[in-house]
Every structure is written in C-alpha cells, then in structure tokens.
Amino acid sequence: MQRQGSIGGTAAIRIRVLGGLLLAAYLAFIAWFTLRPLDVPWVMPANLRPLDGIRADFALGWVEGARRIGEGLALLAPLGVLLPMAGGRLVVSPLGSLIRTMAAAALLSLGIEMLQTAVPGQVVDIDSLLLNTLGAGLAHAAVVPAGRSWLRRRAVRLAGTAAPQEGPAQGRTPTIPRVGIAPWSDALPPSSP
Numbered sequence: 001m002q003r004q005g006s007i008g009g010t011a012a013i014r015i016r017v018l019g020g021l022l023l024a025a026y027l028a029f030i031a032w033f034t035l036r037p038l039d040v041p042w043v044m045p046a047n048l049r050p051l052d053g054i055r056a057d058f059a060l061g062w063v064e065g066a067r068r069i070g071e072g073l074a075l076l077a078p079l080g081v082l083l084p085m086a087g088g089r090l091v092v093s094p095l096g097s098l099i100r101t102m103a104a105a106a107l108l109s110l111g112i113e114m115l116q117t118a119v120p121g122q123v124v125d126i127d128s129l130l131l132n133t134l135g136a137g138l139a140h141a142a143v144v145p146a147g148r149s150w151l152r153r154r155a156v157r158l159a160g161t162a163a164p165q166e167g168p169a170q171g172r173t174p175t176i177p178r179v180g181i182a183p184w185s186d187a188l189p190p191s192s193p
Contacts, residue, residue: 011155012088019085026078027108034075034112038121046117046124053127072131073138079105080139081147090152094145098137101144105136 047053058065083101084092109132116122 012090016086016088019082019088023079023082023086026082030076030108030112035115035119035122037119040121043121043123048124048126050126050130053125054131069131072128073135075128075135076105076109076132077135077139079108080136080141081143083136084140084144084148090148090155092148097144098140101140102133102137106133109133 054065054069057068080101083104084097089097106129109129112132113124113126113129116124
C-alpha cells in the first residue's frame with residue numbers, strides 16, 4: 001500500500017531508487033575523499049574551538065579564506081538534495097525536512113571527523129562539521145522546496161486531480177466523547193440525620 005503524501009506509483013519508486021543509488025555513490029566518494037591517508041611532512045593540531053579555523057583561513061587572505069570556506073560548504077552539500085530524494089516524499093513539512101537533513105549531515109560529518117583521528121595526515125576540525133552541516137542545509141533550502149513544488153504541479157497536471165494531501169496513514173481515528181468526573185459532593189451519597 002502506497003503511503004499518502006508520497007509521489008504516486010512508479011514515479012516514487014524511480015525517484016527513491018535513483019536517490020538511493022546516487023546517495024550510496026556519493027557516500028562512497030566522501031569516504032574515499034575524507035578518510036584516505038595523506039602523505040604530508042607535518043599537520044596542524046586539531047581544532048576544537050568553533051570558528052578558530054575560519055579565522056586562521058582568513059588570516060591567510062580573503063581569497064584563500066573564501067576558497068576554504070567554499071570547500072567546507074560544498075563537501076556535504078549534495079546530501080541536502082540526495083537525502084530527501086532517497087526519501088521520496090512529496091508532501092512534507094519544509095522545516096521538518098530541513099531539520100532532518102541538517103541533523104543527518106551533522107551526524108555524518110561528526111562520524112567523519114571522529115574517523116579522521118585514526119587516519120595519518122587528516123586533522124579533526126570542528127569548523128568542518130559546522131560548514132558541512134550549513135552547506136547541506138543551504139543546498140536543501142535552495143533546491144528541495146522548489147523541486148517538490150514542481151513535482152506536485154507535475155503530478156496534478158498529469159493526473160488531472162487535486163494535489164495530494166498529507167493524511168493519516170491508517171485512516172481516521174474515531175472520536176470518543178469524553179466522560180467528565182462528577183464533582184466530589186455529587187459523588188457521595190446523601191448523609192442521613
């Protein structure tokens with residue numbers, strides 16, 4: 001049975017499969033790119049203070065600082081689109097989707113940073129976690145709401161019906177009238193003299 005609020009029929013399956021395949025390929029690339037050992041003569045110490053690495057990048061010049069900020073934002077930015085695509089939901093809360101996507105990106109970035117502690121030449125940087133999460137959130141905000149809106153309009157145009165609405169997955173829950181509790185004085189039997 002198809003969930004309500006998802007793209008109907010085979011289109012949902014195609015989008016989810018494509019999203020899942022692209023997500024798996026991208027995660028494999030990220031694992032290779034971020035967890036490969038680097039042959040360097042020395043490395044900087046780990047940065048555990050937020051924004052210290054960004055200040056140090058801009059101390060090297062605005063061009064170098066902007067390049068490094070851009071790299072940090074771009075690394076996990078595709079997750080902002082691929083995660084909702086793999087989910088395949090058409091009707092969903094935009095804020096909820098953004099929060100879920102940014103949380104997933106933050107957890108993945110944290111996992112990468114933790115694994116980098118064991119890789120020669122790689123350095124832990126808290127600013128990378130912040131920039132990676134922000135990059136995924138910006139990509140999500142820029143692409144996903146417009147893409148979902150376009151898909152909803154396309155589904156309406158193709159089906160010739162109203163746009164799909166989010167509804168309960170199991171049907172309507174019957175409403176049972178509430179029974180109030182009688183006041184204490186009414187609950188006791190009348191006393192006899």
